[in-house]
Each structure stands twice: as C-alpha cells, then as structure tokens.
Amino acid sequence: MNYVDEDGTSGSGDDTNMLDGHSKRQPVTPSSSGRRKRSRKTAGDAIVDAMLEIAAASKMRAAAIMKNEERFSISRCIKVLDEMQGVDQRIYFLALDLFENPNAREIFISLKSEKRLLWLQGKCSVSSG
Structure with missing residues (x-):
C-alpha cells in the first residue's frame, strides 16, 4: 500500500511511517540544516583554533617579558x-x-x-x- 505525502509525492511503505493515521516521509538526503550544523562546527573549530593561537602567542609574549625582566x-x-x-x-x-x-x-x-x-x-x- 502506498501513501501520499503532504507534498503530493508518493512513497513505498519503507519511506513512510503511520502515526495517528497520517503519513510522514523519512528524509533520505541531509537537509540544509544539517549542512549548516557542519558549517557551524567548522566555524566553531576555527574559533577554537584562533583562541588556541591567541593563548600560545600570549604564553610566548609572557615568556619574552620574563626573559627581558631577567636580563x-x-x-x-x-x-x-x-x-x-x-x-x-x-x-x-x-x-x-x-x-x-x-x-x-x-x-x-x-x-x-x-x-x-x-x-x-x-x-x-x-x-x-
């Protein structure tokens, strides 16, 4: 038995779920929000990398100051x-x-x-x- 989704497409029983008599199609391809989450993760990784670089630069600067103070x-x-x-x-x-x-x-x-x-x-x- 085939069901018609709300968007008018039909699908096999594998693609649909019956919930309270309504059909619901399972997404097969990743949605655009999934891609956004990946790009957010990449942006988050870039922010983390930038923060780590700032921390490393700060440590190097502190070490240089200490060396200068010792001198x-x-x-x-x-x-x-x-x-x-x-x-x-x-x-x-x-x-x-x-x-x-x-x-x-x-x-x-x-x-x-x-x-x-x-x-x-x-x-x-x-x-x-």
Whole structure:
C-alpha cells in the first residue's frame, strides 16, 4: 500500500511511517540544516583554533617579558656593578637606589661597559646635587 505525502509525492511503505493515521516521509538526503550544523562546527573549530593561537602567542609574549625582566633584573645589575672597576662606595650605594627604576636598569645593562661608570657618576651627581 502506498501513501501520499503532504507534498503530493508518493512513497513505498519503507519511506513512510503511520502515526495517528497520517503519513510522514523519512528524509533520505541531509537537509540544509544539517549542512549548516557542519558549517557551524567548522566555524566553531576555527574559533577554537584562533583562541588556541591567541593563548600560545600570549604564553610566548609572557615568556619574552620574563626573559627581558631577567636580563634587566636588579640582581643582574648588581652583578655587573660588582664586576666594574673604579666604583667608589658612594656611587655603588646610589646605584643600588637607581636600580629600583626598571628603565635605569635597562639603560645600565644596555650601555657598553666603559660607559656605565660615566653614566652612574652623572646620575649620582644629579641626585646628590
């Protein structure tokens, strides 16, 4: 026995279900909403991938900042200061106060070794005068 669907097509008993005396055709091909779900999943995957890339970039940036902070750390500045020749006690202790400023630490470490003492002497004469 064949039934007629609401859209006017006929189908075999395999294609239809009887529910309360009404026929209902089983979809054979994926509907457009199924394709939308797949494209949403792809878009979702792209969003997840982008978020993972952002997280990885953030971790790399944090690592670079940490490396930079270590390079210009107070302990590194003190080590370099201790290795310098001709630093009197007054300049030594004023330099320790100066190293509390991250910009001063970066300048100190970035200078060529022969310029560091002159820079410290200039900074210390300004702060004491």
